[in-house]
Amino acid sequence: FGLMTYDPGFSNTASCRSAITYIDGEKGILEHRGIPIEQLAESSSFLEVSYLLLYGHLPNQQQLDEWVHEITHHTYVHENIKRFMEGFRHDANPMGMLLASVGALSTFYPEAVDIRDEEQRHISAVRMIAKMPTLAAFAYRNAMGLPYVYPDNDLSYTGNFLSMLFKMAEPRYVPDPRIEKALDVLFILHADHEQNCSAAAVRVAGSSLPDPFSAIAAGVAGLYGPLHGGxxxxxxxxxxxxxxxxxxxxxxxxxxxxxxxxxxxxxxxxxxxxxxxxxxxxxxxxxxxxxxxxxxxxxxxxxxxxxxxxxxxxxxxxxxxxxxxxxxxxxxxMNIPTDAFTVMFAIGRTPGWMAQWMEMMDDPELKIARPRQIYTGAREADYVPMNQRN
Ligand code: CMC
Structure with missing residues (x-):
């Protein structure tokens, strides 16, 4: 096969250089930007970890406040996205709904295709992280046959998500702080995991330079399966x-x-x-x-x-x-129905996908992903007219 190496499943191929997540699989070590996952789970918050993954360092107080403020104020989705989601069958799998609606975001923010503009990239990351719980909660409410609940931006990121899932009556849903904290830790634990199937899908799709929402939709598709997020x-x-x-x-x-x-x-x-x-x-x-x-x-x-x-x-x-x-x-x-488990994973993994995408956009060695193959089929076969076929 000449200089080509055959590596099914890419188990021995480094597809990029990355400074986001370190794993030592033999010792069971996971670090984000060098910080052990145990310390992040113990002392950080999901939004702080998101900032860390995207921007390479822990935010100072002012940066964190601004970041949380930005995310909190982008949690709403366009009413037409809501209508789009209402069009699914009552028994639609929430992951299928999430996959479609994340892809649909690209049509609501066409300016996001300006991937060389840092401001655009930043606002796309904010939108993606802010809206993922809203889309996930709408998918869950659809499965339950319940009306959608709009975001409550006075609550924390996870508190608001719990409210969008479980709120039944006005004026507001008050989350149990223990559940809110546990969910935040779960999101931290899922935040990134270097070149797993879904992150690799984001990078492969993103390498042809579409807008980031389309690249993330590829990641959601990769996560869907039972060998990964499923x-x-x-x-x-x-x-x-x-x-x-x-x-x-x-x-x-x-x-x-x-x-x-x-x-x-x-x-x-x-x-x-x-x-x-x-x-x-x-x-x-x-x-x-x-x-x-x-x-x-x-x-x-x-x-x-x-x-x-x-x-x-x-x-x-x-x-x-x-x-x-x-x-x-x-x-x-937490009373989350089984079919919705993988969308929980997707919310947690969103900052990792965005961070992988952003890092790739800045990579001077970026090339379109285009693996080769070892062809095993027929060669130079003749076209057979219909009346001569078996
Ligand atoms: N149960 C029984 N045998 C297993 C399992 C398992 N869960 N996983 C691997 N093996 C066996 C496999 O049959 C093979 O045995 P042999 O050498 O006799 O043929 C050997 O272990 C190596 O397996 P592999 O399929 O070559 O390993 P892989 O690196 O390609 O697969 C995996 C990794 C995660 C897909 C696989 O371990 C698996 O299918 N696990 C169950 C699904 C799962 O829990 N996935 C979540 C992964 S972690 C979070 C995420 O990525 O979303």
């Missing part, structure tokens, strides 16, 4: 299917026989416990307490994890829980 849905469905601790051995045998995968386990980069999974796990009990819920699935998840971590099949392949193993249990405790 894994949190798949984990919950798997736990429901297992149904009882007694069924775990039989289920694990099925996985080892190759019938299915243990969803929420394994990672292309982490060959150790995913640090995000550890942090999420530490918030599960507090959320269950705040919502006053008993989770039958939690007992199954705890026992399943224990057995898998003791099993040679998983340890020899370095398969450990990833971020999606525990997140579904928290979302379920």
């Amino acid at each position: 894994a949190n849905v798949a984990v919950l469905k798997m736990l429901q299917r297992i149904g009882s601790v007694d069924n775990i051995p039989g289920f694990l045998q099925g996985v080892k026989d190759g019938n299915e995968r243990l969803m929420g386990f394994g990672h292309r980069v982490y060959k150790n416990y995913d640090p995000r999974a550890r942090i999420i796990r530490s918030h599960v009990d507090e959320v269950l307490e705040a919502t006053n819920k008993q989770s039958v699935l939690l007992d199954i998840a705890i026992e399943l994890e224990k057995r898998a971590l003791d099993d040679e099949y998983f340890t020899s392949r370095k398969l450990y829980p990833n971020v999606d193993y525990w997140s579904g249990i928290i979302y379920e405790a």
Whole structure:
């Protein structure tokens, strides 16, 4: 094949240089702009982490205040976007709705195509981060058959999102601070993860220089699938299917026989416990307490994890829980319907996608993504008229 290398799934190909996120998969280390994820989850906020990812440093107080103010005042979407979303079927998957409506934003902000203009890039990032929860909440309300709730900009970023999801009566929804905090931490944990499938999709689509909303829509599509963001849905469905601790051995045998995968386990980069999974796990009990819920699935998840971590099949392949193993249990405790789990991931990942896109726009080595292939088909075949075909 000449100088070409064959690398299906790009597991051994660096597609860019990046200074945003560092991962050491062997040691289970994740850092954003050099700061360990544990410190960010403990001390920062999702909007502060968003700023850090996009602009490369922690904001000072004035920068943070301005940033939060800007995001808070761009949470509304155009009424026609709302109408567009009302056109979906009642049972439309919220991720499908999100994918379409993020793409549609490009038609509402055509000026965003001026990707060389720094002001435009900044306002596109603000719009994308501000409007994602609104679009996600509208998709959720559509699934529930409930009227949409407009943003309440007196609330925090996550408080407003909870209000748009759950508000039932006037004058306002008051979020439980424990849930608000846990959700903010969940968003931080999802904020970026270097060249994962969806970020790579953003970069591939963005490399042909469309507006950023179109590039992010490609990222949402990449996130949709069960091997990436859709894994949190798949984990919950798997736990429901297992149904009882007694069924775990039989289920694990099925996985080892190759019938299915243990969803929420394994990672292309982490060959150790995913640090995000550890942090999420530490918030599960507090959320269950705040919502006053008993989770039958939690007992199954705890026992399943224990057995898998003791099993040679998983340890020899370095398969450990990833971020999606525990997140579904928290979302379920928060009364988020299973089909909407992946849109939660999408909200969290939005600043990462935007940061990857912005970094690429400044990259002097940027080239259109255009991999090659190893052709395996026929050559120089003749066209056969219809009456001579089998
Ligand atoms: N259950 C059982 N076996 C597994 C699993 C699993 N979850 N993951 C990998 N394996 C096995 C696989 O069968 C293979 O075994 P063998 O060497 O005998 O053929 C070996 O481990 C290596 O697997 P791979 O498919 O080559 O690894 P990959 O790096 O291509 O896949 C993955 C990574 C995340 C797609 C995969 O581990 C997986 O499908 N996990 C379940 C889905 C999941 O939880 N996805 C969320 C990923 S983290 C968050 C995110 O990205 O959104």
